[in-house]
Amino acid sequence: MLLSEFEIITGVLVFLVGSVLTTIGAIHALLNKRDPRSALAWIAMCIALPFLGVLLYYVFGKNRIRTRAQRMTPGIGRMANTWQYEAQHATVRTDYSNLARLSAASSQRPLLSGNNIEPLYNGDMAYPTMLQAIDNAQSTIYLATYIFESRKIGRRFIEALAAAHRRGVVVKVLIDGVGEKYDFPFASGQLSKHGVDVALYLPPTLFPPNLTINLRNHRKLLLIDGELGFTGGMNIRQNHLNLNNRNGFKDIHFVLHGPILRQLEQVFIGDWLFTTNEQLPLPRTDNLVLYEQDMACRVLLEGPNEDVDKLTWVLVGALSLAQNSILIMTPYFLPSRELEVALQTAALRGVDVSIVLPARNNLPFMTWATTHVLPSLLATGVKIYSMPGPFVHSKLFVVDDYYVQLGSSNLDPRSLRLNFELVVEVYDQPFGERMALHARECIGQSRLITREELSKHGLWRRMRNAFFWLFSPYL
Numbered sequence: 001m002l003l004s005e006f007e008i009i010t011g012v013l014v015f016l017v018g019s020v021l022t023t024i025g026a027i028h029a030l031l032n033k034r035d036p037r038s039a040l041a042w043i044a045m046c047i048a049l050p051f052l053g054v055l056l057y058y059v060f061g062k063n064r065i066r067t068r069a070q071r072m073t074p075g076i077g078r079m080a081n082t083w084q085y086e087a088q089h090a091t092v093r094t095d096y097s098n099l100a101r102l103s104a105a106s107s108q109r110p111l112l113s114g115n116n117i118e119p120l121y122n123g124d125m126a127y128p129t130m131l132q133a134i135d136n137a138q139s140t141i142y143l144a145t146y147i148f149e150s151r152k153i154g155r156r157f158i159e160a161l162a163a164a165h166r167r168g169v170v171v172k173v174l175i176d177g178v179g180e181k182y183d184f185p186f187a188s189g190q191l192s193k194h195g196v197d198v199a200l201y202l203p204p205t206l207f208p209p210n211l212t213i214n215l216r217n218h219r220k221l222l223l224i225d226g227e228l229g230f231t232g233g234m235n236i237r238q239n240h241l242n243l244n245n246r247n248g249f250k251d252i253h254f255v256l257h258g259p260i261l262r263q264l265e266q267v268f269i270g271d272w273l274f275t276t277n278e279q280l281p282l283p284r285t286d287n288l289v290l291y292e293q294d295m296a297c298r299v300l301l302e303g304p305n306e307d308v309d310k311l312t313w314v315l316v317g318a319l320s321l322a323q324n325s326i327l328i329m330t331p332y333f334l335p336s337r338e339l340e341v342a343l344q345t346a347a348l349r350g351v352d353v354s355i356v357l358p359a360r361n362n363l364p365f366m367t368w369a370t371t372h373v374l375p376s377l378l379a380t381g382v383k384i385y386s387m388p389g390p391f392v393h394s395k396l397f398v399v400d401d402y403y404v405q406l407g408s409s410n411l412d413p414r415s416l417r418l419n420f421e422l423v424v425e426v427y428d429q430p431f432g433e434r435m436a437l438h439a440r441e442c443i444g445q446s447r448l449i450t451r452e453e454l455s456k457h458g459l460w461r462r463m464r465n466a467f468f469w470l471f472s473p474y475l
Contacts, residue, residue: 021046107300116256119253144271146219201274243390256297266299316339325354332415360391
């Protein structure tokens with residue numbers, strides 16, 4: 001059967017369009033993907049599936065952006081360096097001075113002393129403290145979260161924020177455009193009904209430029225009057241209160257005082273500018289309160305707007321300095337090759353490396369992919385512990401009972417490459433010992449995973465784990 005002229009022309013046009021799209025997608029992957037294996041895989045996908053492959057690359061593979069905050073205010077990222085405070089002349093232990101320099105170079109932020117940080121365990125401690133802070137706010141409330149449920153505990157936050165707005169407090173709420181979809185009705189709509197200024201961070205659309213489920217803002221921040229701050233791993237979600245429920249989450253949040261709040265404010269101001277095109281007032285410099293605890297702190301950011309993996313640099317630097325112990329708690333553990341080697345090297349040097357993972361993950365495929373990488377770590381002496389439920393959502397990194405990282409980041413590719421994350425590093429012996437004690441108490445409740453146990457897994461189970469590990473860059 002002969003083709004009509006229309007069918008021939010249509011076929012040629014489809015071929016040409018497909019060829020152009022394939023070429024654009026392949027060239028973009030070649031020039032922008034930093035992992036050669038990832039670049040090769042996406043190039044092959046674009047060639048094999050000219051239309052579908054390019055679409056998948058745009059949705060899942062195109063993960064670098066330059067935020068409007070960077071373009072519009074090139075000085076905001078360096079703002080902290082201009083602060084002339086006694087507080088910024090922080091000192092650290094001599095053996096950690098190189099790490100402090102590495103962090104300063106990668107973050108472009110000074111190390112600030114005169115801070116105080118207190119842990120808040122689970123929603124039972126965190127949420128009442130946060131709600132009271134909102135109720136007591138006098139001038140400003142800045143809130144950023146990945147998930148903001150609109151019912152139960154979320155409803156209490158919405159009511160507290162609305163009440164603050166009615167009494168004249170400037171309230172700004174930033175919710176991730178995907179994270180908001182975890183609950184209905186959406187919290188943004190509920191807040192807007194009360195007149196609260198709320199914005200969604202990169203809500204996904206069916207059309208460019210937001211045709212992606214990556215590039216999520218995973219940061220958690222609550223800043224009150226420039227004097228009180230909260231950050232850590234908790235979203236605004238009922239799971240954090242249901243510890244006796246099979247869907248409950250164990251987690252740890254932190255309340256912060258001191259000069260570190262200026263750096264946290266800087267982060268929110270940049271994210272709000274990118275999302276809304278509104279420039280908020282820069283952090284005040286006349287109301288700093290220095291605390292006797294004198295913790296040295298600095299904010300570290302990671303995100304797909306960065307050209308390099310800055311947080312990975314600092315993590316590897318801290319692991320290389322460890323002399324006695326490394327304690328890690330994370331719900332999602334898929335370390336990059338750099339982190340895996342650093343952990344193995346530390347263990348082979350005789351450092352006690354312990355990693356606490358949840359026995360029951362809310363994402364089973366994460367457990368399967370993680371299990372695939374455990375044997376190589378166990379073979380070098382890294383200790384892996386499985387902590388029974390409720391699901392352990394805590395994120396904590398402690399080295400030598402002195403250096404601590406706390407915040408929103410997990411140790412997986414999504415956090416370290418695809419999400420916008422926020423971490424506070426802390427150099428302080430008493431605080432480090434306190435966080436190390438918490439981690440060791442969790443280890444005492446956990447079960448040690450052994451190589452012998454994993455070697456007994458059947459072929460099908462190992463194949464399943466390896467299959468999901470192949471997709472680890474996007475899990």
